[in-house]
Amino acid sequence: MTRPSRVVIDKQALKHNLQRVREYAPKSKVMAIIKADAYGHGLARVAQTLNNADAFGVACLEEAEELRAANVKNTIVLLEGPHKSIDLSRIAELHLDVVVHNESQLEMLEQATLDKALQVWIKIDTGMHRLGFPIDKADEVLKRIKNCTNVKQTPKLMTHFATANEQANLLTKNQLKRFNLFCEELDYEKTMANSAAVINFPETHADWIRPGLMLYGVSPMKEGSASDHGLKPVMTLESEIISVQHLSKGDSVGYGATWCCPEDMPVGVIAAGYGDGFPRHAKSGTPILVNDVRCSLIGRASMDMLTVDLRNQPDAKIGDKVVLWGESLPIEEIAQYADTIPYELMCGVHKRLGFVERG
């Protein structure tokens, strides 16, 4: 890699965050959510670092294949369940657990001929209205699961919250109430909580929690950042200054000439852009660390380059270190400047970047 831009993954921070998660929910098992290439951090890398997680949750069979190929032995749950009936034999071979969330998956399971019974997690829709059986169908689903020889006779039960990051939103309490009412008499393991619920709603912890975002050291709340919850950022996006310009008052910077110098000033060029996953919609004023000092993005992000106001770092020179998010610069803040959420920024880091592990 000759390009100076890179992603640094702090494995120590990752382990610390899992520990922190366990402190939040000491009685629950942890299904670490590592879909979407572990939120951009590298699927196998994260699974191997968090090898004491009680299970991993992934979105699809390809991700599970990658984990098994990397010799990951933990329980793996396919969060969207099987997509096609021909996948089922492979799912059994790889010892994967499956979520079952709709009629068509139920039929697939009923009609399959498998060597081995699968562990299923029945997903109930309590108000998110995305995946899951409606509550009034759930009894019938349970009955059919009981009669299905392709699945183990102790299903687990799950639901997912729509608004757990908003402490005052009544929907979470309602979802919890509906789920509990349905589960009351059922002696099966249950799971509800994503990261936001782990932090905001201890009453939802149940047998299993399903944290994603917080493992990566990012706050799931609308306000504040990870350190408020004792979490440490895992991903740092770094680059370097590759040019410094001394511009005059009134000079415009970059495509569209959208930003003009209010005075004579130094402007730095950074070797990273939207082709690396930096959000093109980041506004002028988005903080960027140059030599650990806060400076501001100016003008439009280009594919491979960004321009930065160096008035706070007038002596900055070619080769100086730049941090775009991560350690000392919360990704939550960058997401706000780009009208998006940290999830999207992390998932969007491009594989053209070199990944470096630390810790």
Ligand SMILES: *Cc1c(COP(=O)(O)O)cnc(C)c1O
């Ligand atoms: C992605 C996902 C999670 C994790 O959500 P976070 O907000 O990242 O903690 C939990 N459960 C399911 C079903 C998911 O799809």
